[in-house]
Amino acid sequence: MNTTTTVLGYPRIGPRRELKHALEHYWADGDAAQLEAEARRLRAETWLDLKARGLDTIPGNTFSYYDQMLDQVHLLGVVPDRFRALGLSDLDTYFAMARGRDGVAPLELTKWFDTNYHYLVPELDRDTRFHLNPDKILTELTEAREHGVDLRPVVIGPLTFLLLSKSTSPDFEPLSLLNHLVDAYADLLAQLDAAGVDWVQLDEPALVQDRTPAELDALRRTYDKLATLTERPRLLVATYFGDPGPALPVLVSTPIDGVALDLVSAPGLVEQIAALPSLQRKTVVAGVVDGRNVWRTALGDALSTCATLSGSVGRLEISTSCSLLHIPYDVEVEDELDPRVRERLAFARQKVDEVVLLGRALSESIVVDAGNTAGRLINDEQAVRDRVAAIQTGDRQRAPYDERRTAQESIGLPKLATTTIGSFPQTVEIRRARADLRTGRIDQATYDERMRSEIAEVIARQEDIGLDVLVHGEPERNDMVQYFAEQLDGYATTKLGWVQSYGSRCVRPPILYGDVSRPNPMTVRWASYAQSLTSKPVKGMLTGPVTMLAWSFVRDDQPLQVTADQVALALRDEVADLVAAGIRIIQVDEPALRELLPLREADRKAYLDWSVGAFRLATGGAPAAVQVHTHLCYSEFGAVIAGIDGLDADVTTIEAARSRMEVLADLAAVGFRRGVGPGVYDIHSPRVPGTEELIALIQAALASTPADQLWINPDCGLKTRTYAEVDPALRNLTKATQQVRTTL
Numbered sequence: 001m002n003t004t005t006t007v008l009g010y011p012r013i014g015p016r017r018e019l020k021h022a023l024e025h026y027w028a029d030g031d032a033a034q035l036e037a038e039a040r041r042l043r044a045e046t047w048l049d050l051k052a053r054g055l056d057t058i059p060g061n062t063f064s065y066y067d068q069m070l071d072q073v074h075l076l077g078v079v080p081d082r083f084r085a086l087g088l089s090d091l092d093t094y095f096a097m098a099r100g101r102d103g104v105a106p107l108e109l110t111k112w113f114d115t116n117y118h119y120l121v122p123e124l125d126r127d128t129r130f131h132l133n134p135d136k137i138l139t140e141l142t143e144a145r146e147h148g149v150d151l152r153p154v155v156i157g158p159l160t161f162l163l164l165s166k167s168t169s170p171d172f173e174p175l176s177l178l179n180h181l182v183d184a185y186a187d188l189l190a191q192l193d194a195a196g197v198d199w200v201q202l203d204e205p206a207l208v209q210d211r212t213p214a215e216l217d218a219l220r221r222t223y224d225k226l227a228t229l230t231e232r233p234r235l236l237v238a239t240y241f242g243d244p245g246p247a248l249p250v251l252v253s254t255p256i257d258g259v260a261l262d263l264v265s266a267p268g269l270v271e272q273i274a275a276l277p278s279l280q281r282k283t284v285v286a287g288v289v290d291g292r293n294v295w296r297t298a299l300g301d302a303l304s305t306c307a308t309l310s311g312s313v314g315r316l317e318i319s320t321s322c323s324l325l326h327i328p329y330d331v332e333v334e335d336e337l338d339p340r341v342r343e344r345l346a347f348a349r350q351k352v353d354e355v356v357l358l359g360r361a362l363s364e365s366i367v368v369d370a371g372n373t374a375g376r377l378i379n380d381e382q383a384v385r386d387r388v389a390a391i392q393t394g395d396r397q398r399a400p401y402d403e404r405r406t407a408q409e410s411i412g413l414p415k416l417a418t419t420t421i422g423s424f425p426q427t428v429e430i431r432r433a434r435a436d437l438r439t440g441r442i443d444q445a446t447y448d449e450r451m452r453s454e455i456a457e458v459i460a461r462q463e464d465i466g467l468d469v470l471v472h473g474e475p476e477r478n479d480m481v482q483y484f485a486e487q488l489d490g491y492a493t494t495k496l497g498w499v500q501s502y503g504s505r506c507v508r509p510p511i512l513y514g515d516v517s518r519p520n521p522m523t524v525r526w527a528s529y530a531q532s533l534t535s536k537p538v539k540g541m542l543t544g545p546v547t548m549l550a551w552s553f554v555r556d557d558q559p560l561q562v563t564a565d566q567v568a569l570a571l572r573d574e575v576a577d578l579v580a581a582g583i584r585i586i587q588v589d590e591p592a593l594r595e596l597l598p599l600r601e602a603d604r605k606a607y608l609d610w611s612v613g614a615f616r617l618a619t620g621g622a623p624a625a626v627q628v629h630t631h632l633c634y635s636e637f638g639a640v641i642a643g644i645d646g647l648d649a650d651v652t653t654i655e656a657a658r659s660r661m662e663v664l665a666d667l668a669a670v671g672f673r674r675g676v677g678p679g680v681y682d683i684h685s686p687r688v689p690g691t692e693e694l695i696a697l698i699q700a701a702l703a704s705t706p707a708d709q710l711w712i713n714p715d716c717g718l719k720t721r722t723y724a725e726v727d728p729a730l731r732n733l734t735k736a737t738q739q740v741r742t743t744l
């Protein structure tokens with residue numbers, strides 16, 4: 001059987017974060033030619049590498065200077081007026097939309113489905129018209145041909161584009177622009193056809209979420225129209241991150257040429273494929289290699305899935321389940337990883353090799369090493385599993401809130417208590433100290449001393465600013481997840497396993513490969529040092545179990561719920577140690593609580609049960625007099641309001657500045673009565689909020705939240721900001737709070 005191979009997308013930040021460095025140079029010195037040359041080099045490197053590895057079809061337009069949704073805004077010519085009015089070059093207009101400029105707010109940044117990648121949200125209104133601008137895609141086609149490579153351009157499909165866009169006119173639904181948008185796609189397809197493109201990939205991940213009958217009808221109309229055009233390449237519609245459910249029969253009833261399906265997150269699709277006769281005339285791109293986790297594929301299982309499918313489809317193409325954007329480039333460079341862990345891993349390059357190997361095995365009937373690593377758990381700790389098995393309901397239950405509230409009065413906080421979320425700016429000096437420790441230029445004692453002096457400065461600054469609850473500033477943390485993973489057994493971390501989070505910002509998700517336990521306290525020495533410098537309360541600062549999983553690559557041999565409880569028990573021990581060290585307030589961050597929420601409503605309750613349960617297990621041992629805080633950010637919270645209440649934290653700080661405090665009304669609606677700190681300072685923007693503006697936000701918050709319940713704080717941690725921004729912003733925050741207090 002002639003089976004071909006492909007991947008749905010590829011990382012673009014560069015194996016050594018070359019694009020990050022080129023972007024940051026450009027933003028500092030404006031040398032566009034240098035940035036463009038580096039981008040061209042990275043694109044060519046990717047295409048040639050994929051070709052050399054033997055991939056049959058190479059995806060195009062997977063490179064982006066910042067984000068694929070932002071590219072689509074440029075492609076469709078829907079740049080909001082406020083950016084056009086700046087009169088900048090195309091490139092600088094693009095970056096202005098991503099980062100803001102001259103007091104103009106950027107597009108909103110939000111999470112891409114249930115991943116840790118952030119996209120920029122297109123803004124559409126009732127007057128929006130599309131003006132196609134396909135130069136980027138066409139130029140890349142030409143560039144690739146110069147290297148002897150033909151690409152399958154990847155663009156976001158029209159449905160997903162509209163469903164992820166934001167309406168900026170009242171009573172206006174972006175979906176009402178569909179007819180105009182489909183015309184623009186028709187024009188695009190004609191131009192790609194004229195450019196000699198064979199296949200184009202339209203990504204429609206929005207189909208794996210619950211869709212209304214009207215949306216399914218829009219789906220049918222869209223692809224009926226696009227697929228009956230005479231001047232077009234062959235159309236591959238890709239869904240990923242789940243099961244398209246009722247959207248699948250609708251989609252395949254249209255005359256599109258192929259469909260890509262994620263058989264890793266939805267293995268049940270294999271049976272559905274067999275039951276859809278129209279697929280016997282189409283190409284099915286079978287996502288059998290997990291594109292978003294790092295475990296080697298069980299090749300024998302994947303092979304038998306492909307063999308089953310081959311009888312039910314017109315043509316089979318082997319692929320990854322989704323774009324490889326979400327995993328690092330190359331495990332081969334990770335020479336410090338425990339070999340027992342490393343041999344179980346496949347990063348993007350190795351996933352491509354797996355896809356190619358599967359293709360050969362099917363086409364040439366060669367035998368592959370089954371590669372099944374199941375049953376070879378490393379760090380198999382019976383004691384950890386026994387402890388999880390022995391968890392009692394009461395372990396997730398603190399004293400009643402009223403009792404806690406009375407016990408916590410001794411902390412002595414005013415109404416409208418002010419605080420920050422934890423991190424202070426990660427300065428060049430802090431990062432350099434960590435790099436110097438890594439390369440041996442300084443020793444551990446010197447590094448520790450530098451961190452202590454940073455903590456002392458941060459404490460003194462907060463006292464001077466007049467904040468009520470202080471933090472130590474998290475200078476010692478390279479990342480809020482990696483820092484803990486480095487200290488927990490059962491977790492590995494990488495040297496170069498960078499994954500793009502947004503724009504030039506990257507993270508190195510740790511690898512949770514076995515049973516998790518905490519050999520030693522992880523934060524106590526920093527927290528107690530900070531507390532020793534002040535009579536004001538210092539918050540201990542931990543990352544919660546759900547976020548520890550969401551921002552890691554997690555073992556897939558047991559339910560997430562069990563792994564979450566293992567991490568929670570390690571954190572519970574840390575909480576106990578912080579309490580024993582005299583810390584009276586402990587924050588357990590769960591910014592990813594919303595992110596892991598299942599894409600379909602039907603799966604959400606079970607998720608919220610275990611995720612909230614894990615948080616409560618981590619915090620359940622805190623005595624009544626210890627105030628537990630949590631912090632959530634990066635999303636809209638409507639769907640998890642009951643979960644937030646369920647966390648039972650004494651104080652919840654939450655992103656709100658950009659949503660104008662709407663979250664408070666949602667919380668009030670579920671009878672939320674514990675402390676709440678809606679962020680009044682949007683830390684995602686370099687802008688310093690003025691005192692009057694902050695007073696207005698605090699007063700808006702007081703409209704739905706009583707003063708003795710309300711906290712005043714920024715939206716999120718300050719690590720990405722500079723002191724020139726943070727210092728005046730926090731001074732305005734305390735000043736605004738004092739003024740509002742006089743009116744209470």
Ligand SMILES: CN1c2c(nc(N)[nH]c2=O)NC[C@@H]1CNc1ccc(C(=O)N[C@@H](CCC(=O)N[C@@H](CCC(=O)N[C@@H](CCC(=O)O)C(=O)O)C(=O)O)C(=O)O)cc1
Pocket residue numbers: 116426428431432434435477478479480481482501502504505506507508509551591634720
């Ligand atoms: C809160 N967010 C986080 C998410 N996921 C996480 N895992 N962590 C998060 O904090 N998801 C949602 C959001 C996303 N937001 C951000 C915000 C900022 C960053 C970011 O700044 N990333 C840094 C890398 C951070 C890091 O790991 N730093 C290390 C290594 C620093 C480094 O690059 N060192 C250089 C040498 C530097 C020198 O010599 O001066 C080197 O090694 O070459 C550290 O501090 O030690 C980034 O640079 O992109 C990410 C997500």
Ligand SMILES: N[C@@H](CCS)C(=O)O
Pocket residue numbers: 421422423424480541589591631633716717718719
């Ligand atoms: N404590 C962390 C939370 C970020 S979501 C910080 O302040 O950076």
Ligand SMILES: [Zn+2]
Pocket residue numbers: 421591631632633634715716717
């Ligand atoms: Zn945050």
